Amino acid sequence: MMTLKDLEKKLQKADAKQAKLYLFCNFISLLLITAYSAMMFSPTVLLVLPQGGDSRKQMVAIFVLALFGCVVFTIYASGLFFRKKAKQLGTLMALGASGRRLLPGLFREVLTLSAVSSFLGIVAGFPFVWILWNCFKLISDSSQMALTFDFKCLYLSAVFFVIVVACSCLNAYRYLKKTNIMEVMHEEHRNEPVRELGRWCGPVGIGLVLAGAVLGYMGPVVCYYGFQFYAPAWINILYAPVFVGLYMIMLHTVVYGWRPRKKDPYKNLIARSMMKFQGKQTVNNLLVSTVLIAGSVFGMFYLPMTGVERAMEIKSRPYDYYYHYRADQNVPDEEEISTLAAKHGLVVKDFKKAPYLSLGMDGITEVEEGRSFHYERIPFKCEGRFLSEESYEALTGEKIALEKGSYMAVCKSDGTGLQFLEETAQVLTNMETFQSIPVKFAGYAHYDLLTDSSGYYVLNSEDYESVGQDLGGEWMGEAVFFNIDGEDSYEFAQDFFYTLISSFGPECEIPSYYDRVSKYYANSQGEVYWGDTPDMTEVSFSDPDSSNFRIYWKYMPKSRLLDQTDYNSTFSVFLMMFLFIAIICSLAAVIIEYTRCMTIVLNNRYVFEDLKRLGASPGFLLKEIRSQAGPVFKIPAIVGMGAMYFLYILLMYGNDGKITASEAGGMAVCLFILMGIGLIYYAVYRLAVKNMCHQIQG
Structure with a gap:
């Protein structure tokens, strides 16, 4: 005879796919946060990045973006897990189990899944950093590239772990408080349409993004020059219109799209309706992905902007x-x-x-x-x-x-x-x-x-x-x-450099x-x-090859050949840190987008099944899948990359009131980098579409 406990285990086994997805999302989030914080607290990085310098501020700013993205992603994964688990809970309730009876088992399952995935993510974060860092060393190596960890970074991982567990437990409690059994059982099919604001929200959103970028950038400048006042940290709230504008852009994308439909209002009606009726999930995912892509691009731009400017300056020198x-x-x-x-x-x-x-x-x-x-x-x-x-x-x-x-x-x-x-x-x-x-x-x-x-x-x-x-x-x-x-000879350049130092x-x-x-x-x-x-x-003088010495020594000579050849080793930690940041944010964005595409198929499987019964061809289903997956990848990439490119131009202009030839050259290289990143996202999009088709056919 099957007991209620046995039935509960059997239903849990049936929902193994959802549990695996939840485990994966938590694991990835904790891995990325741990890896990023391990780098931020690493003595290897802190020794080179000057305290109070722009490079540290940029590193922390992008971490805040990554943290925001991972928190929202984790909350989303938790909500998705419980939406799918609602059917299991409803079945047990229909058989007479009360919420009080199910609560201990549900909390035990949630705590186990959260703890295991989070612990594995935290543990995996350190080897992940080590592997990436040693891959970087194959490109650029120096005496400063010996990676060390400060395990104070685990405090951030612990805080994030508490957030994960708290969100999961709150979701569990919220679902068990529901008393309508039929509502619980059909929770996974419940739509979450967003409130329609009107077609004006898209253009207004673009305006708010631009206005927020200008206000956030100019606020401290106005305080400083207009009122002789050091701007407090809270003035960064002036950037808030950027996030409101991004939300409105995503909302317009989900509800209306950007193509006029007066001539053919019924074109892509199924895909648009599916996206619209699950608008809350889609908008949240698009917003988080956009923020992460923007952070990734900001980190990636550091490399060409630094490298091109220095290369052009070295080349233009009239003396060796x-x-x-x-x-x-x-x-x-x-x-x-x-x-x-x-x-x-x-x-x-x-x-x-x-x-x-x-x-x-x-x-x-x-x-x-x-x-x-x-x-x-x-x-x-x-x-x-x-x-x-x-x-x-x-x-x-x-x-x-x-x-x-x-x-x-x-x-x-x-x-x-x-x-x-x-x-x-x-x-x-x-x-x-x-x-x-x-x-x-x-x-x-x-x-x-x-x-x-x-x-x-x-x-x-x-x-x-x-x-x-x-x-x-x-x-x-x-x-x-x-x-x-x-x-010139590199051996002479090096010999002259060391000889000069020894004479001081x-x-x-x-x-x-x-x-x-x-x-x-x-x-x-x-x-x-x-x-x-x-x-x-x-x-x-005992460490003349360190970044600190090469960059900051008061009497550092300029040698065309030495500066060209040793650029990577001199700036290796700077370059590797920002490349690492770009990889972390890109991975997070890609995983979120891919996960969203998979959940589109899971949530709408019955729709695709109905379409097949109505005689929809494989080509038609593929078109609908692409219509769903396309905006998930395309919109965050376009908005995130475009907004950050504009912001970087604004920053370059704000430095000295002009765009120099080296800055223009750097921005041209950044444009090619954006194209390369776009190709990577396109490859992941193609993979997502392929797996979505496989899910439907299976």
Whole structure:
């Protein structure tokens, strides 16, 4: 005789497919979240990505998008599981089982499935990261690519696990509270149409996406420049119209579509009706997939935008080598460099050297008052490297005539590279004698090779001689250019680099942002200079091949061949982290879309069966399947990619008020990448359609 418990087990076995789908969804969600958080907390990544830098902020922002997507996906998977389980619960209720009787068994099943899938996902996250990271190392490897984990990342996985279990238990309780047995048994066939807002919701949604992107981006800018106020974190709520607009776009897609139907209103009626009557599920899936694809594209764009800009800058250099040094350092001179080059069968030519002075500059700075600030002129704002008119001409071949008491700042030929330059100085100070001269800003000179994170200036020659009297060697320097006659050698470039480093003393073991004038002023005010705090990026002569040293050392030379060849190893962690982010978000989006296509078939099997009985041909059924699966893949890809491409253009323009040639080149490469990603999504779409047909035929 079969007991109620035996019947319950038998029904559970019959619903094994749904249990497997639920297990798979939870497993994938926990795997992706664990993998992403493992990378975010990895000392390998945190050591290279500067604290407070844009790269870290972007990493966290995309994680929030991925977390949002996985949470919604998990809730959706839980709801789908219980919709299918409703028939089992209704059968047991019809046989006399009360909700109180079924509750312990249902909770036990839910907790077991959730715990097992989540635990396996968490455990699998670490080998998944390890496998991907080591695959990356085949492309680009360096001493910094040794992957280490900080298991604090498990806190995020634990929080996500609690969300998974809580949602599952709430769903279980909600279904058992229903008293109408017939409603419970037919739950899986219940439609979830969305509320129709009208055809205006699509165009309005597009407008809201654009408005939200502009508002979210401009909000902090307006606070800063308009109200002299540091924007709080909550101002990011200005991006909210983006999500409202995305929802309206998806709603319009599901309910109306984007093709006019006045001429043929009954075309694709079955497919449109099926999508419309299950609109809530479809809209939610489209929205989540769009957000994840946008995050994926944002991560992917980091690679070409960084790589193209750097490649174009290296190619445009008029000299093979550039370096500068303090006058009190015993660095190799022209003869020693020529001797070193001769060991590698090379000849040095076009050797140019010119002196510069490191002077204190006054200027206008921000003085913080809580979250607001005001501007104030201080006598020692920053350190500037000043070339005389003759020195600038000797290096660049360009003649500049400056009036006495004036100076120019050197920026790039396209007018960018201004963020590190001081334009408000009225006094220049000799930091040995503290003799000062009055000056005024006279505009910009343009020479790309002299543009870096410290900045160069050109000073009237008389003023240069006057303010530079009795200046010590630590406040003087030399800038050097030279070429190699014929084809350069990587071995020489590397040998020169290590030889140059070994000639510097420990007093030069500082990052590029370290400003001695700013330090002097902070100390004179009884404050600790921010560059001396332990959280700042450190460089070390003992590790000259690290990203921190190559990117941030104050006296880092520029070598065309070395910079070209070592680009991947120098930026390996940056590149691999953002490529990893793109893969994680893309996987999540693809899995959600594929799962949605499979549930379309499961939820509408009876519709397809009826169509077959009415004589529908295989070709007609295939057309209907494509009409269902197409928007699931196509709309998120178009909206997510298009919105992020537009946002990236906005970000590029907002940096300096223009789109430079290197940025335009990077965006062109990004366009080709979007095409490649689109082909991948199309391949998954074809696979989904094939499996949907298999489900119907089976």
